Amino acid sequence: MRLYVITECDDSAADRAGRQMAGVPLDAVIYGDSERGKSTADAVVKYQEKLDTPEMVSELCENKTLTDRERAKAVKEMITERFKGCEKVAAIMPAEFFGNSFGAVIMKMSDEAIDNGAAFGCHEGAISSFAVGTSAEASFVNSTLHLKVSDPEMIKNF
Amino acid sequence: MYVYIIRHGQSRGNIDYSLRDAEPFHPLKTELERKDPSLTRLGREQAELAGKRLSQIEFDAVFCGPLHRQIDTAAIVMKHQKKKVKIEVLSDLTEVGLEGYAGTPTEFYGELFPDVEIIPCSDPSPTGGPGVIPSSAENSEGFRLRGRRLVEYLKKRFSGSDTILLSTSAMFGGAIVIPALLELTDNDIDTGKNFEFNNTCISMVELTDDGKKIVHFSNDITHLSLPEGEDSTKYPF
Numbered sequence: 001m002r003l004y005v006i007t008e009c010d011d012s013a014a015d016r017a018g019r020q021m022a023g024v025p026l027d028a029v030i031y032g033d034s035e036r037g038k039s040t041a042d043a044v045v046k047y048q049e050k051l052d053t054p055e056m057v058s059e060l061c062e063n064k065t066l067t068d069r070e071r072a073k074a075v076k077e078m079i080t081e082r083f084k085g086c087e088k089v090a091a092i093m094p095a096e097f098f099g100n101s102f103g104a105v106i107m108k109m110s111d112e113a114i115d116n117g118a119a120f121g122c123h124e125g126a127i128s129s130f131a132v133g134t135s136a137e138a139s140f141v142n143s144t145l146h147l148k149v150s151d152p153e154m155i156k157n158f
Numbered sequence: 159m160y161v162y163i164i165r166h167g168q169s170r171g172n173i174d175y176s177l178r179d180a181e182p183f184h185p186l187k188t189e190l191e192r193k194d195p196s197l198t199r200l201g202r203e204q205a206e207l208a209g210k211r212l213s214q215i216e217f218d219a220v221f222c223g224p225l226h227r228q229i230d231t232a233a234i235v236m237k238h239q240k241k242k243v244k245i246e247v248l249s250d251l252t253e254v255g256l257e258g259y260a261g262t263p264t265e266f267y268g269e270l271f272p273d274v275e276i277i278p279c280s281d282p283s284p285t286g287g288p289g290v291i292p293s294s295a296e297n298s299e300g301f302r303l304r305g306r307r308l309v310e311y312l313k314k315r316f317s318g319s320d321t322i323l324l325s326t327s328a329m330f331g332g333a334i335v336i337p338a339l340l341e342l343t344d345n346d347i348d349t350g351k352n353f354e355f356n357n358t359c360i361s362m363v364e365l366t367d368d369g370k371k372i373v374h375f376s377n378d379i380t381h382l383s384l385p386e387g388e389d390s391t392k393y394p395f
Contacts, residue, residue, distance in 0.1 A: 099372075103373070107351055108346070108351065109340070109342060109346055109351065110342070110343050110345065110346050112343055113340060113341065113342045113343055113346055116341050116369070116371075117341075117366075117369045117370040117371050118340040118341065118342065118371050119370060119371065119372045119373070120372065120373045120374075121364075121372055121373060121374035121375060135352065136351050136352070137352045137353075137354060138352070138353045138354065138376055138377070139354045139377060140354065140375075140376055140377040140378070141353070141361075141373055141375055141376040141377070142373075142374060142375040142376075143375070143378065144375075145380045145383060145384075145393070148380075148392075148393050148394075149384075149385075149388075154385050154388075156383060156385075
């Protein structure tokens with residue numbers, strides 16, 4: 001299964017991310033309990049033919065009892081189990097959560113490596129793509145071309 | 159330290175065998191072309207586009223592996239740099255599976271890469287490794303060793319806001335260099351933490367002086383994806 005991570009962003013960036021993702025037929029778009037997560041997810045779904053609505057998942061919601069890394073592991077487990085058999089899923093999450101926790105966890109980096117400072121950059125509205133399965137593979141990380149083109153109409157699909 | 163990593167442009171080895179005859183290569187390399195393929199015309203164009211985009215970055219040092227496609231890509235990128243630095247060849251940046259091969263003979267450098275100054279790899283290499291990776295060294299332990307040796311060398315020589323470019327290949331760059339920069343454990347690397355590298359993709363890892371290792375982006379091919387006529391230098395990293 002291929003997981004696209006789109007980091008929460010303002011409406012303009014979200015629209016651009018949605019346009020960029022329009023050529024990727026997603027099986028689901030998931031988000032947590034933040035307003036920006038919801039609006040980013042809505043913008044992505046808007047450009048999807050098969051989807052009507054994104055889905056809020058509890059694992060992506062604020063959680064005071066878990067550390068960010070524990071929450072990242074819970075999100076990864078949930079995605080792996082729940083979307084088994086799906087081809088393409090997009091997860092919307094805060095940029096810092098992706099950069100400091102989830103990116104390393106989805107790449108199956110050890111706690112030791114993360115404790116030693118391994119992390120990902122975090123740009124709001126960026127898109128990253130990972131293979132989820134036995135191996136850990138990043139197709140690309142923090143793609144931001146869609147945020148930089150002068151006219152959103154110029155955005156090409158993946 | 160900011161480490162930019164570029165994969166070489168499309169080489170004759172990256173295209174279907176039946177198409178290779180249509181791609182030119184230098185007569186000097188006739189005997190070596192199979193093991194050490196040249197860039198295709200498209201590969202050279204890709205490297206020009208990457209070089210143009212990278213012209214907004216000023217590199218303090220540029221390193222490449224000893225293979226023709228790796229040196230040529232670095233040389234084309236260097237053409238677009240205002241600050242001219244010598245290209246330093248490091249055996250440790252060679253691709254996996256080419257152990258025992260020293261790379262393009264240094265006596266060909268002047269004719270193949272006339273526009274740049276190149277420091278050939280010494281033996282031992284500046285990283286402390288051998289000038290030619292021995293054929294017996296390249297199991298997973300060998301890959302990790304040269305990845306870590308390379309990173310240790312870079313960390314000794316550069317720090318702070320120093321900015322360097324590594325020109326390498328897909329397997330070594332994506333499966334070894336980035337994991338080594340992230341200081342992943344043996345188990346991490348052996349279980350296949352792989353960053354996909356398309357031809358002339360650009361990736362960047364920041365190593366901070368307080369020990370953080372941040373993959374800012376990987377496999378960026380903006381320079382190949384822009385609408386025709388768009389100036390890639392308007393697209394900051």
